[in-house]
Amino acid sequence: MTSATLPTPADLRITPRDRRFGRDAAPRRLWHGGRVEATAIYNALSTTFPAGEAFFVESVRRFREGAPPKLAEEIKAFTTQEAIHSREHDAFNRRAADAGYDLSRLEAQVEKRLAITRERPPIVNVGATMALEHFTAIIAHQLLANPRHLAGAEQEAAELWRWHAVEEIEHKGVAYDTWLHATRQWARYKRWKVKAQVMLYVTRNFLVDRTAGALELMRQDGVTGVRAWAKLLWYLWVRPGMFRKIAGAWLKFFLPGFHPWNEDDRHLLRAYEESARAGPQPARKVRRAV
Numbered sequence: 398m399t400s401a402t403l404p405t406p407a408d409l410r411i412t413p414r415d416r417r418f419g420r421d422a423a424p425r426r427l428w429h430g431g432r433v434e435a436t437a438i439y440n441a442l443s444t445t446f447p448a449g450e451a452f453f454v455e456s457v458r459r460f461r462e463g464a465p466p467k468l469a470e471e472i473k474a475f476t477t478q479e480a481i482h483s484r485e486h487d488a489f490n491r492r493a494a495d496a497g498y499d500l501s502r503l504e505a506q507v508e509k510r511l512a513i514t515r516e517r518p519p520i521v522n523v524g525a526t527m528a529l530e531h532f533t534a535i536i537a538h539q540l541l542a543n544p545r546h547l548a549g550a551e552q553e554a555a556e557l558w559r560w561h562a563v564e565e566i567e568h569k570g571v572a573y574d575t576w577l578h579a580t581r582q583w584a585r586y587k588r589w590k591v592k593a594q595v596m597l598y599v600t601r602n603f604l605v606d607r608t609a610g611a612l613e614l615m616r617q618d619g620v621t622g623v624r625a626w627a628k629l630l631w632y633l634w635v636r637p638g639m640f641r642k643i644a645g646a647w648l649k650f651f652l653p654g655f656h657p658w659n660e661d662d663r664h665l666l667r668a669y670e671e672s673a674r675a676g677p678q679p680a681r682k683v684r685r686a687v
């Protein structure tokens with residue numbers, strides 16, 4: 398670690414919030430404001446989570462043995478959070494399937510990418526996890542900081558995405574710190590080079606696969622060709638423009654001394670907890686890491 402690197406805050410607590418969403422709600426196909434492209438991209442993202450987050454957990458846990466006690470604890474809490482996210486997105490995806498979407502091609506693509514990654518050494522797997530966790534953290538930041546992204550979405554669905562976003566921010570340093578620990582013997586340049594290569598690789602796959610996945614779901618709603626591309630690209634890159642808005646945070650990953658907690662965005666977590674306290678909330682329990 399360099400002196401320019403700000404580590405994960407010492408007083409950060411990673412708290413798994415064991416919540417369930419939308420179990421009683423009848424599935425509505427276009428849950429995101431009745432919009433085909435908005436529903437499609439969030440459904441496409443959600444399709445990646447059950448298998449993807451299981452892969453994150455598996456990659457990070459391999460390095461728990463011998464990790465400093467604080468990091469080992471954080472890995473435990475990270476594991477619990479991601480396991481609950483997998484469960485809730487699995488339920489969310491089942492509702493999308495009940496509403497008539499066929500997710501099998503999207504799921505097969507996720508499995509294919511994961512199978513290729515799993516053939517690589519464990520250090521590359523934790524590197525891919527660290528890069529994808531940066532993605533989820535900067536998307537989560539945007540989602541919470543800018544209400545426009547979930548405007549018009551059904552309440553339970555919006556709640557699920559916000560809850561997930563909060564926990565992604567909370568544990569955003571865990572895969573990164575695990576990577577730093579796993580590569581502690583490496584020269585600085587080698588570490589940066591591998592990290593940058595992995596990030597470019599996962600970014601390419603992320604953009605290609607999520608765009609293709611969303612277009613496939615839009616096709617199932619009868620929107621195809623240039624019209625589908627135009628709607629989706631406008632939504633992702635112009636308004637509300639999630640991908641454009643995370644571009645700066647994505648670039649920071651390549652700076653020397655980068656650490657996810659160089660950006661302390663815990664004010665978003667506090668705002669979430671305050672609004673949860675203020676509004677009517679379903680019963681929930683906070684559970685200890687297992």
Ligand SMILES: [Fe+2]
Pocket residue numbers: 450478479482561565
């Ligand atoms: Fe997650």
Ligand SMILES: [Fe+2]
Pocket residue numbers: 453479530533565568
């Ligand atoms: Fe995560």
